[in-house]
Amino acid sequence: MELGYNQAALILEANDEGEISVNLAISVNLAAHDSENLAAAICQIIARKLTQDEKFQSEIMDALE
Numbered sequence: 001m002e003l004g005y006n007q008a009a010l011i012l013e014a015n016d017e018g019e020i021s022v023n024l025a026i027s028v029n030l031a032a033h034d035s036e037n038l039a040a041a042i043c044q045i046i047a048r049k050l051t052q053d054e055k056f057q058s059e060i061m062d063a064l065e
Contacts, residue, residue: 001025008039010047022050 003009003025011023024047026040049056 006037006039008037008043010043010050012050020050022047 001009007026009025011025013021013023015021024040024043026037026043050060
């Protein structure tokens with residue numbers, strides 16, 4: 001997958017035990033210090049919630065059932 005200018009993406013991976021890992025991909029066209037980029041900022045917030053917010057995790061798992 002190749003990201004275009006000002007794009008960001010979350011990459012979710014499930015291992016054989018069903019554990020999910022979350023990776024954040026940010027386009028190389030973005031400066032690493034560019035905190036003004038909306039796509040990257042939203043992806044970072046979602047990644048943080050996916051990995052640290054137990055209530056959010058439960059809501060997602062409930063929606064899968």
